Amino acid sequence: MKKTITLAHGNGGEENNELIKKVFYKAFKNDILSKSEDAAVLDVNGKIAMSTDSFTISPLFFAGANIGKLAVCGTCNDLAMMGAKPKYLTIGFVIEEGFALRDLEKIVQSIKEELAINEAIIVSGDTKVMPKGTIDKIIINTTGIGEIQKDGISSNNISKDNMIIVSRDIGCHGASIFAAREGIEMSNTIQSDCRSLYPIVQKIIDKNINITALRDATRGGVSAVLNEWANQSNICIEVQEEKIPVNNEVKGMCEMLGFEAMSLANEGTFCLAIKKEDAQKALEILQEFNENAVILASVSDKHKKKVILNSPYGTQRFLDTPTGELLPRIC
Amino acid sequence: MKKTITLAHGNGGEENNELIKKVFYKAFKNDILSKSEDAAVLDVNGKIAMSTDSFTISPLFFAGANIGKLAVCGTCNDLAMMGAKPKYLTIGFVIEEGFALRDLEKIVQSIKEELAINEAIIVSGDTKVMPKGTIDKIIINTTGIGEIQKDGISSNNISKDNMIIVSRDIGCHGASIFAAREGIEMSNTIQSDCRSLYPIVQKIIDKNINITALRDATRGGVSAVLNEWANQSNICIEVQEEKIPVNNEVKGMCEMLGFEAMSLANEGTFCLAIKKEDAQKALEILQEFNENAVILASVSDKHKKKVILNSPYGTQRFLDTPTGELLPRIC
Numbered sequence: 001m002k003k004t005i006t007l008a009h010g011n012g013g014e015e016n017n018e019l020i021k022k023v024f025y026k027a028f029k030n031d032i033l034s035k036s037e038d039a040a041v042l043d044v045n046g047k048i049a050m051s052t053d054s055f056t057i058s059p060l061f062f063a064g065a066n067i068g069k070l071a072v073c074g075t076c077n078d079l080a081m082m083g084a085k086p087k088y089l090t091i092g093f094v095i096e097e098g099f100a101l102r103d104l105e106k107i108v109q110s111i112k113e114e115l116a117i118n119e120a121i122i123v124s125g126d127t128k129v130m131p132k133g134t135i136d137k138i139i140i141n142t143t144g145i146g147e148i149q150k151d152g153i154s155s156n157n158i159s160k161d162n163m164i165i166v167s168r169d170i171g172c173h174g175a176s177i178f179a180a181r182e183g184i185e186m187s188n189t190i191q192s193d194c195r196s197l198y199p200i201v202q203k204i205i206d207k208n209i210n211i212t213a214l215r216d217a218t219r220g221g222v223s224a225v226l227n228e229w230a231n232q233s234n235i236c237i238e239v240q241e242e243k244i245p246v247n248n249e250v251k252g253m254c255e256m257l258g259f260e261a262m263s264l265a266n267e268g269t270f271c272l273a274i275k276k277e278d279a280q281k282a283l284e285i286l287q288e289f290n291e292n293a294v295i296l297a298s299v300s301d302k303h304k305k306k307v308i309l310n311s312p313y314g315t316q317r318f319l320d321t322p323t324g325e326l327l328p329r330i331c
Numbered sequence: 332m333k334k335t336i337t338l339a340h341g342n343g344g345e346e347n348n349e350l351i352k353k354v355f356y357k358a359f360k361n362d363i364l365s366k367s368e369d370a371a372v373l374d375v376n377g378k379i380a381m382s383t384d385s386f387t388i389s390p391l392f393f394a395g396a397n398i399g400k401l402a403v404c405g406t407c408n409d410l411a412m413m414g415a416k417p418k419y420l421t422i423g424f425v426i427e428e429g430f431a432l433r434d435l436e437k438i439v440q441s442i443k444e445e446l447a448i449n450e451a452i453i454v455s456g457d458t459k460v461m462p463k464g465t466i467d468k469i470i471i472n473t474t475g476i477g478e479i480q481k482d483g484i485s486s487n488n489i490s491k492d493n494m495i496i497v498s499r500d501i502g503c504h505g506a507s508i509f510a511a512r513e514g515i516e517m518s519n520t521i522q523s524d525c526r527s528l529y530p531i532v533q534k535i536i537d538k539n540i541n542i543t544a545l546r547d548a549t550r551g552g553v554s555a556v557l558n559e560w561a562n563q564s565n566i567c568i569e570v571q572e573e574k575i576p577v578n579n580e581v582k583g584m585c586e587m588l589g590f591e592a593m594s595l596a597n598e599g600t601f602c603l604a605i606k607k608e609d610a611q612k613a614l615e616i617l618q619e620f621n622e623n624a625v626i627l628a629s630v631s632d633k634h635k636k637k638v639i640l641n642s643p644y645g646t647q648r649f650l651d652t653p654t655g656e657l658l659p660r661i662c
Contacts, residue, residue: 006656007656008655008656011656012596012653017652037412038409039413040380041380047372047375048373048374048375049371049372050370050455051370052423052455054423054425054472055459056461081370082368090474091383092383092472094385094387097659124382124383125383126472130467135387136465136466139466139470141383141423154366215369219342224343224344321344322343324342325346326342328338
């Protein structure tokens with residue numbers, strides 16, 4: 001097989017079949033995919049969750065992950081956030097002519113490994129090749145369906161009885177991509193938080209903890225999640241500023257460049273709204289996975305549909321939904 | 332709202348929400364999408380089909396359709412080809428910074444109209460914006476699930492008892508895109524065949540016709556379908572060359588440019604393998620939709636895994652799976 005992707009690898013003919021067989025099927029092989037023709041045939045019962053995401057990240061390889069791992073985590077995490085066990089994924093590759101086969105194979109290997117962590121499989125795929133210069137390297141779409149394990153998780157039901165927990169220190173994905181792109185030296189130690197969240201969610205569900213809402217803080221960061229929640233549940237969310245978990249390197253980068261850590265993207269960090277009486281129990285589970293998990297905010301009716309930052313000095317300010325674009329192609 | 336797409340429309344924040352609300356939700360609104368958070372929650376029972384496709388076509392607007400209509404037809408047709416009623420679709424837009432909002436709205440309107448024909452809905456979506464120059468205009472991924480109405484349709488089961496029908500004259504999509512791209516004048520009259528096929532398939536199923544296999548002849552054309560079938564069912568497919576339905580304009584273009592109509596892409600044309608005794612009945616239904624539907628081929632064991640073209644003069648030649656790339660970005 002050729003060492004770079006050619007236009008013929010997207011032709012629906014011989015070369016396309018060769019790429020599918022030698023690269024994709026080899027990695028993703030399973031009974032459903034083998035029998036898949038125009039579509040995969042699945043046996044499903046009851047309530048399922050379905051979500052889609054396209055991944056355009058640049059650079060493709062970065063500290064802590066690559067676009068392949070990200071493409072699985074991104075969609076599986078969206079399912080996990082609805083209390084669903086990721087089960088079946090489709091994958092669509094759009095590749096630039098001339099892309100190195102070796103890089104494609106690395107990406108595919110990461111996809112395979114991350115699927116295993118989620119115990120999910122690829123059931124249908126698509127490959128398109130675009131002429132050189134019409135797309136920058138590769139973009140990947142993943143769409144997944146999952147079986148709902150825990151019904152009724154929703155951002156509409158958060159009330160004053162809830163506390164809000166964040167699962168780890170924030171902003172690492174955004175900071176690592178920014179560092180990789182700008183060649184900032186501290187990048188050596190900042191790693192993306194990219195990871196599959198279903199195993200953590202499953203543990204919380206297994207312990208019979210009553211989850212009100214879950215949301216992974218991707219584009220727009222924790223700020224975007226909290227603002228959406230405040231809006232959808234018609235509540236005020238009050239964040240204790242000194243509790244915001246940010247590691248020193250991310251903090252340093254934010255100070256130097258004028259970023260707000262709360263608005264930086266994450267790819268393996270989530271917010272959890274939970275009844276007060278269950279908060280400590282949930283926190284302990286999260287801390288088994290990352291010691292920086294913390295109860296970040298409480299709910300009030302002070303300013304409905306708003307997020308307030310309470311500083312340790314007793315001052316208050318609003319934390320708004322991020323605007324503008326800090327970092328294009330973050331995911 | 333701004334008249335062109337900006338990077339901020341993909342930021343996960345304010346502007347992103349505005350685009351989703353004013354353009355996408357407005358067109359695709361339904362109860363499931365309204366309640367969709369990280370993922371849509373669906374109630375599904377029994378056997379479903381799932382398929383994904385990314386659309387990279389250039390130009391975006393062409394005689395007979397545009398990328399939006401194509402994105403719905405492409406995925407819904409893949410479901411229809413497994414005997415499934417298209418039901419839930421996800422949609423992922425990757426848009427170039429600077430793309431005209433008016434064009435996006437036209438595309439979205441076509442998506443809306445074509446969804447209605449399939450009685451399918453969008454349940455989850457994603458929007459990414461890439462900086463100018465890193466992607467050519469727009470690409471769309473659709474992933475769909477459908478409820479299987481007719482079980483057991485498969486390319487593995489075609490036998491000598493079957494005839495193969497093609498649903499209409501072939502090659503119009505490929506020819507129309509080629510004409511649009513090269514500015515060939517006859518393009519005025521060649522229209523893409525892009526259309527949703529489920530309504531036709533439903534009619535065949537409703538008449539209790541026993542379908543062996545269905546396949547829409549997209550990239551690689553009818554040649555690719557017949558070769559896949561010959562291979563998967565371990566049979567020889569014998570095509571009567573004089574029966575190949577090609578309209579005069581497509582024929583003219585093929586002769587002028589040295590194309591093989593059987594390898595040109597279609598987006599609303601399918602092959603149907605059916606028991607001999609049902610072939611006439613199926614043909615009559617197909618002819619209600621397009622008078623050029625024809626019984627194209629029979630099955631033998633002359634050369635297993637091969638497709639033979641029988642000319643009216645009694646000569647024979649093999650028709651191979653297309654190789655190379657005639658037309659990149661055909662779908």
